[in-house]
Amino acid sequence: MEVPLACPGLKRNCRKYVKGPARYKSAAPGSAEPTGDNAEAGKLSQDVVVRCDTSEQHISWTLNGDEEPMAELVPEGQKLTILGLDLPATGNYSCWAGPVLLDSTYVVLSNTREEEINVSCQAESYNGSFHCSWPGPASAIFRARLIRSDGSVGPWVPVAGGQGRFNASLSDPLFCPFGEELRPLQLHLEGLSDTSYLNLSRHFFLRDIVRPEPPQELMLQQRGEQLQLAWAPPASWPLPKSYFALLYHLQYELHNGTQVEQFVEGAEEAPVPAGAGRVRISCRDPYTPPAWSPWSAWMGLGAPQ
DSSP, X not given: OEEEOOOTTOSSOOOEEETTTTBOBOOOTTOSSOOBSOEEEEOTTSOEEEEOOSSOSSOEEEETTBSSOSSXXXXXXXXXXXXXXXXXXXXXXXXXXXXXXXXXXXEEEEEOOGGGSOOEEEXXXXXXXXXXXXXXXXXXXXXXXXXXXTSOBOOOEXXXXXXXXXXXXXXXXXXXXXXXXXXXXXXXEEEEOSSEEEEEEEEEOGGGTBOOOOOEEXXXXXXXXXXXXXXXXXXXXXXXXXXXXXXXXXXXXXXXXXXXXXXEESXXXXXXXXXXXXXXXXXXXXXXXXXXXXXXXXXXXXXOO
């Protein structure tokens, strides 16, 4: 099954990314970068067999356009065995009948060191949608898919990347914000760079990656002689408020430069301390790990609105 892959910011033509152990469209003759659906991923120091899709019996091979590459190769008919795959032996293998190009296969190392890739995921609420980002080789292309909360497998989705950073947005349409999470979500990533193939998974509960947006609509109100600050939950936070409570953290800066902290739960207003010159506010779900939202912008405490 072919899945289109969008690769903004990359210098290659990555037109298709197809399901399989690592099959991509072949690179141009002599190219040192993969671009498609004919690739082989091999383990370090193990032999890899590359096949030429042809009926020709007398063929020759090149690696990245070099007829005498720094690799130990054993040609036999339409196949080529790479002995003890290492980094210098990776690249674009092309088979030829004289000057005619017959086929190309891109060979990469299979990367099993998952712990070296730090995948960070974050959700703004409990609607089942979240965003993930991770570092990777600047030459890489990735795709991602989600194994949902009910165990079903979602489709492959393209990954945006540039300058060695990759981003994907995924959603579980079956996620119920009112139910207890019994099964973790599973993020599955596949990537191909100019030297390696990456295949890794991450498991997590949505409740553990929720980080709300900042509270909004800060407003001053005069209640007799007392000045009150009121606000609203983030626009993306689910309702009803009685079920999806928020803990608010208010930080006031007094005119003398000192700061005063205030925490409010179950309400959306609080009295303003005497001498406060400006305020900002953050929030989090009080029942999950302490992932506070970003701070709102500072608001000056002038005349009530």
